[in-house]
Amino acid sequence: QLSTFEERYGRHRAESILLGLGFAERDFDRDVQTLSGGWKMRAALAGLLLLTPELLLLDEPTNHLDIPSLSWFDQFLRRSAKAVLLVSHDRDFLNRQVDRVLSFEPEGLRSYAGNYDAYKRQRAEEELNLEVRARRQAAERAETERFIERFRYKASKARQVQSRIKQLDRSEIIRVRDQRSTVNFRFPPVPRAGREVVRLDGVRKQFGDKCIYRSVTRTIERGERVAIIGVNGAGKTTLLKLVLGELQPTQGTVRRGTKLATAYFDQMRSHLDLDATLADSISPGSEWVEFNGQRKHVMSYLNDFLFAPERAHSPVRTLSGGERNRMLLARLFALPANVLVLDEPTNDLDIATLELLEELLQAYAGTVFLVSHDRRFLDHVVTSTIAWEGEEAPGRWREYEGGYEDWQLQRARARQLAAAEPPRAAAAAPAPSPASSPTPAAASRKLGFK
Numbered sequence: 272q273l274s275t276f277e278e279r280y281g282r283h284r285a286e287s288i289l290l291g292l293g294f295a296e297r298d299f300d301r302d303v304q305t306l307s308g309g310w311k312m313r314a315a316l317a318g319l320l321l322l323t324p325e326l327l328l329l330d331e332p333t334n335h336l337d338i339p340s341l342s343w344f345d346q347f348l349r350r351s352a353k354a355v356l357l358v359s360h361d362r363d364f365l366n367r368q369v370d371r372v373l374s375f376e377p378e379g380l381r382s383y384a385g386n387y388d389a390y391k392r393q394r395a396e397e398e399l400n401l402e403v404r405a406r407r408q409a410a411e412r413a414e415t416e417r418f419i420e421r422f423r424y425k426a427s428k429a430r431q432v433q434s435r436i437k438q439l440d441r442s443e444i445i446r447v448r449d450q451r452s453t454v455n456f457r458f459p460p461v462p463r464a465g466r467e468v469v470r471l472d473g474v475r476k477q478f479g480d481k482c483i484y485r486s487v488t489r490t491i492e493r494g495e496r497v498a499i500i501g502v503n504g505a506g507k508t509t510l511l512k513l514v515l516g517e518l519q520p521t522q523g524t525v526r527r528g529t530k531l532a533t534a535y536f537d538q539m540r541s542h543l544d545l546d547a548t549l550a551d552s553i554s555p556g557s558e559w560v561e562f563n564g565q566r567k568h569v570m571s572y573l574n575d576f577l578f579a580p581e582r583a584h585s586p587v588r589t590l591s592g593g594e595r596n597r598m599l600l601a602r603l604f605a606l607p608a609n610v611l612v613l614d615e616p617t618n619d620l621d622i623a624t625l626e627l628l629e630e631l632l633q634a635y636a637g638t639v640f641l642v643s644h645d646r647r648f649l650d651h652v653v654t655s656t657i658a659w660e661g662e663e664a665p666g667r668w669r670e671y672e673g674g675y676e677d678w679q680l681q682r683a684r685a686r687q688l689a690a691a692e693p694p695r696a697a698a699a700a701p702a703p704s705p706a707s708s709p710t711p712a713a714a715s716r717k718l719g720f721k
Contacts, residue, residue, distance in 0.1 A: 281321075288317045291343035292336070293503055309335035309503070320347065327355045333364055334618045337503045338644050338675075360622050362387050363647045377449040398448060405445040415439055453623045454597065455575040461609040461637045464493050465529040468610060468638045469514050473523035475666075476509060483509050485666035487523070493609075496632065496639040498649050498674065501659025507642045508538070510657070511612050514640055534608035536599060538615035538642070543595070545588035549573060552587055553602050560605050576601040592619035600628070609637035617645045650674035658682075 286299060292313045303314050312335045319327065327348075333341055341364070348355065348368055359365055365372075365387040372383045372390040383390040415435050422428035467490055474487040483506035491497060491514075499507045512518040513525050515535060544552065550569045559566045570580045576597050590598060596619045603611070611632075617625055625648065632639060632652045643649055649656070656678045660667045671678045 285317070285321050288320050291340065291347060292317055293340040313340070323353070325353060327353055329355060330358045331360070331619065333359060333361045333644065336644060338500055338646070339502055341644055360617065360620055360625055361645055362622065377451055401445065402447055405447050408445050412439060451623060452577055454577060454627055456604060456627070456631070458604065458631055458635055459607060462530065462532055462607060464531050464609045464638065466493055467528045468493055468531065469528065470526045471513070471523065472526070474513065474520045474525060475522040476506070476513065476518070477521045482666035484668065487668070489670070491638065493638055494636065495655065496641065496653045498641050498643065498653040498656040500649070500656060500675070501661070505659040505661055508614055511614055511640055511642065515612055531610055532606070532608045533610040533612060534603045534606045536603050536611070536613045536616045538618065543587060543599070546586055548584045548586060549578060549598055550583040552598060553605060572605070573601065593621060596620055597624065611635070611637060612640045614642045615644070617643055617648055646675040650676050
C-alpha cells in the first residue's frame with residue numbers, strides 16, 4: 272500500500288512528465304478517450320516514462336511531439352540511465368540518444384558503434400574500401416588470366432599455369448554491395464508564379480476567446496521556403512489554411528497571387544480515401560499520370576516510390592504509416608505545383624526518403640510553406656522561420672532568417688541582451704543579435720509579425 276508521500280510524489284512526477292510532453296494542467300483529469308490520436312500517443316508515452324522500466328522500446332516516439340516537447344523528451348532520456356531500443360527517423364534525436372546503431376542493410380542486419388552520423392561515416396568507409404579492394408582484385412585476376420592464356424600451351428610453364436588456375440578457383444570474388452532501393456524522383460519544371468505568392472494585411476485570427484494571430488502583415492514572395500514552428504495547438508496548421516484559403520481571418524485580408532498551382536500535404540490525411548486503390552489515389556479514373564510533360568503508366572510511377580506493381584490495386588487501408596506517407600508524396604508530386612504546403616511531411620518516412628526529400632526541396636524552384644518538428648530537416652530546407660512566442664503574449668509570432676538553429680541562436684542572444692539591459696530600456700529598444708543575421712525584434716518589425 273502506498274504511503275501519502277509516495278502517492279503525492281507519484282502524482283507530482285506524473286504531472287511533471289505530462290507538462291514536459293505539452294499537456295496543460297487542465298488536461299490532467301481528462302478522459303483519455305476524449306483526446307486526439309496524437310495526444311493519446313503522448314499520454315501513452317507519459318505512462319511509459321512514469322513506470323521507470325529497465326528497458327524502453329520506443330517506435331517513432333517523436334512523431335507527434337512539437338519542438339518544445341521534443342526538447343524536453345530529449346533531455347529526459349539523456350538524464351535516464353535506462354537501456355533504450357529506439358526506432359526513429361529523427362537524425363538529430365538519434366545522434367543525441369544512441370551509442371550503437373543496428374541497421375538493416377541489403378546484406379543483412381549490421382551493428383555499428385556510435386550515433387547515426389558515426390554509422391553513416393562507417394558505412395561510407397566500408398563501401399569505399401570494398402570498392403577499392405574489388406577493383407584491385409579485378410586487376411589482379413585480369414593479370415592472372417592473361418598469364419594463363421599466354422602460357423596455357425607452353426610445357427615449361429605448365430606447372431605455373433595450373434597453380435594460377437587453382438589460385439583463381441580458390442579466391443572468393445569481392446563484390447560491391449547491392450545498393451538499397453530508394454525513391455526515384457525529381458521535381459518537374461514548375462509553372463512560374465507571380466512575384467507575390469501571398470500577402471497578409473493586418474491578419475487576426477481567433478477561435479472564440481482564443482487569439483491565434485494578433486496582427487500579421489507579411490508578403491511571401493516566389494521561391495521562399497518558410498517554416499512554421501511552435502507548440503501543438505499554437506496555430507501552425509491554421510496559418511497554412513489561411514494561406515490556402517480554407518480558413519478566413521477574423522480581421523484583415525489574405526490575398527493570393529497570380530498563376531498559383533498549389534499542392535497540400537495534410538498531416539491528418541483527412542482527404543485520404545482508405546478504400547481507394549493506390550492507382551486510383553494517384554490517378555483517379557486513368558492508368559496514366561501526366562508527369563513532366565509526358566504520360567507515365569501509374570504502375571511505373573508508383574514503382575518510382577517503391578511500390579511493386581502488384582500493390583497498385585491494393586486499398587490504401589492496407590498500407591503502413593510510412594507507405595501512406597510515400598503514397599501521399601507520390602500524389603503530391605504528380606501535380607505541377609509551384610506552391611507546396613507541407614504539414615508534417617516527414618512523419619513515418621524512412622531516412623533515405625527523408626534525405627531525398629530534403630535534396631528535392633533545396634532545389635525546388637517554387638515556394639514552400641513547411642510545418643515540421645524535424646530540426647535537421649528545417650535547417651537543411653528553409654530560408655526563414657516563423658516561430659510561436661505566445662508564452663510572452665497571446666497570439667505573438669515572430670519571424671527569423673534561417674532554420675531551427677538560426678532561430679535558437681538569435682532568440683537566445685536577444686534574451687541575453689534583454690536580461691542585461693534595464694527594464695525600461697529593454698522594453699523600448701530592440702535587442703541586437705549576431706552580425707550574421709538580423710535581430711529578432713528587427714525581423715519581426717520588418718516582416719510584420721506581432
